[in-house]
Every structure is written in C-alpha cells, then in structure tokens.
Amino acid sequence: MLAIVAAVVFGFALLLDLxxxxxxxxxxxxxxxxxxxxxxxxxxxxxxxxxxRRWSRRRRS
Incomplete structure (x- = not known):
C-alpha cells in the first residue's frame, strides 16, 4: 500500500515540476x-x- 502511495506522490510531484x-x-x-x-x-x-499480517491456515507440527 505504501508503494502505491509513493507512486501517486511521485506522479503528483512530476506533474508539478512539468x-x-x-x-x-x-x-x-x-x-x-x-x-x-x-x-x-x-x-x-x-x-x-x-x-x-500474513495469516496462515496451516498448523505447525
């Protein structure tokens, strides 16, 4: 999710610069x-x- 936010922020910064x-x-x-x-x-x-958090349905033995 943070990578998507970073991509949006970078895109907005690029538009502002251009x-x-x-x-x-x-x-x-x-x-x-x-x-x-x-x-x-x-x-x-x-x-x-x-x-x-990753949820796993497998049990550890």
Whole structure:
C-alpha cells in the first residue's frame, strides 16, 4: 500500500515540476518535499511497515 502511495506522490510531484505549478505555500508543498515524502513511503514499505499480517491456515507440527 505504501508503494502505491509513493507512486501517486511521485506522479503528483512530476506533474508539478512539468507544469511549473505553484501551490501558494512555497515552503510546505514544493516538488522537493513531495519527492522526500515519496522516498519516505518507499523506505517504510521496504522496511515492512504497512504490509499487514500474513495469516496462515496451516498448523505447525
């Protein structure tokens, strides 16, 4: 799930960069901040956060 969030954030940052759009709050939501948020989501995904718990129906003997 976090990988999908990161892809969406990266896509939004790319659109902002390509269209040279200013969101009005230059210190809060610029494309550098969005790239860092995307990298944070990818790092959390690779660390195993947000994957949920695997449930197994097999019994261990």
């Amino acid at each position: 269209l040279n759009t200013d969101l009005g709050a230059p210190d809060l939501f610029n494309w550098n901040t969005l790239v860092l948020v995307g990298l944070l989501c990818l790092a959390l995904f690779h660390a195993g956060v947000g994957r949920g």
